[in-house]
Amino acid sequence: MRAIATRPGSGRAWVVDVAEPELANADDVLVEMLRVGVCGTDRHVMEFPPRNERALPAGDDFLILGHEAVGRVSQTGSGVSSLQVGDFVVPTVRRGCGECAACAVNQADLCFTGRVRERGIVGLHGFLAERIVERERHLLRIPADLDHVAPLVESLCTPEKALRRIDNARAHLPVDGTLHGVSRALVTGSGPIALLAVMALRLRGVATWILARQPASGPAARLVEDCGATYVPLQSVELDHPQAALGVFDAVIEATGAAELSVAMLDVLAPNGVLDLVGGPPERKPVPIQASALGGMVGRNLTILGSVNANMDDWRMAVQDLMTMRRAFPGGVEALITHRYAMRDVELAFERRPGQIKALIEIAEK
Numbered sequence: 001m002r003a004i005a006t007r008p009g010s011g012r013a014w015v016v017d018v019a020e021p022e023l024a025n026a027d028d029v030l031v032e033m034l035r036v037g038v039c040g041t042d043r044h045v046m047e048f049p050p051r052n053e054r055a056l057p058a059g060d061d062f063l064i065l066g067h068e069a070v071g072r073v074s075q076t077g078s079g080v081s082s083l084q085v086g087d088f089v090v091p092t093v094r095r096g097c098g099e100c101a102a103c104a105v106n107q108a109d110l111c112f113t114g115r116v117r118e119r120g121i122v123g124l125h126g127f128l129a130e131r132i133v134e135r136e137r138h139l140l141r142i143p144a145d146l147d148h149v150a151p152l153v154e155s156l157c158t159p160e161k162a163l164r165r166i167d168n169a170r171a172h173l174p175v176d177g178t179l180h181g182v183s184r185a186l187v188t189g190s191g192p193i194a195l196l197a198v199m200a201l202r203l204r205g206v207a208t209w210i211l212a213r214q215p216a217s218g219p220a221a222r223l224v225e226d227c228g229a230t231y232v233p234l235q236s237v238e239l240d241h242p243q244a245a246l247g248v249f250d251a252v253i254e255a256t257g258a259a260e261l262s263v264a265m266l267d268v269l270a271p272n273g274v275l276d277l278v279g280g281p282p283e284r285k286p287v288p289i290q291a292s293a294l295g296g297m298v299g300r301n302l303t304i305l306g307s308v309n310a311n312m313d314d315w316r317m318a319v320q321d322l323m324t325m326r327r328a329f330p331g332g333v334e335a336l337i338t339h340r341y342a343m344r345d346v347e348l349a350f351e352r353r354p355g356q357i358k359a360l361i362e363i364a365e366k
């Protein structure tokens with residue numbers, strides 16, 4: 001069968017012919033893949049040489065890409081009870097280290113050892129293939145009418161976890177209401193994670209701003225304004241003191257991965273504010289920070305946290321929110337998918353294009 005693979009460090013991906021996957025365990029499920037999203041992490045995997053011997057699946061010198069996916073169950077093992085042939089499913093990404101307390105209770109997003117594997121990212125083949133086999137517990141059934149946009153479930157589980165973590169970080173505050181008193185929130189970036197974070201905040205009734213580099217007349221700006229959020233072009237804000245232009249926020253989700261922006265966002269946190277980094281800057285480089293920014297953290301009880309991946313509750317919440325978003329913001333979720341490619345267009349699919357938000361690879365398209 002056909003799949004799309006890379007060799008980390010090669011900077012490219014190509015179509016390969018690989019063996020058909022087969023059911024090996026009673027709880028295995030064979031899934032016919034429908035469509036898979038392309039994301040910045042895929043490009044990162046393609047560009048950077050393997051960090052250690054765990055980067056590639058055992059015995060292989062290539063990695064099948066793809067971790068934002070949807071497919072349809074085509075065969076179930078004898079022990080599978082919750083899924084049936086024909087069900088639409090989204091596979092989760094991370095698999096536990098098998099050693100720590102978090103992974104033991106299926107919370108690999110909180111792994112203590114860091115020796116996790118992630119399908120299509122590290123150590124395990126991904127979902128950019130005509131068929132995959134996966135354990136029942138790593139598959140989430142989704143409503144049939146969500147399948148065209150369902151790779152976005154994976155993108156949305158990141159902001160879902162961020163919101164849960166922000167809520168936890170504010171749980172000690174003597175205030176009720178959404179996320180323990182978040183009345184103003186800011187999201188940075190204009191990729192799918194940022195835009196879905198804005199929609200998730202708007203669903204919860206939070207007044208939301210978004211700060212991004214795209215022009216104010218572009219599709220990202222239109223999309224967030226349709227959800228009742230305010231778009232602020234990055235060029236209009238002085239990063240030495242962004243508070244002057246933006247005011248202050250109870251919660252900020254930083255989704256660009258730009259370290260300078262992460263540091264600058266400390267300035268716009270209101271007392272008891274929380275900054276959640278979901279972008280994860282990959283470079284090694286020093287970034288200047290004013291000592292008073294740290295003083296302000298103390299003086300205003302600020303929290304900075306980072307969050308990666310998601311637990312099963314976040315995944316389920318992502319499915320539910322994606323359905324609610326489609327009703328609340330008609331056409332908004334669909335507008336996030338700007339490009340669709342066939343597998344044979346692999347070269348084009350991984351290129352960054354102007355105006356691109358989310359590109360999908362349609363597996364069934366020849």
Ligand code: BGC
Nearest residue numbers: 039041093094118121308309
């Ligand atoms: C994926 C996560 C993954 C993270 C780190 C992100 O792009 O959405 O599932 O845990 O990369 O590899």
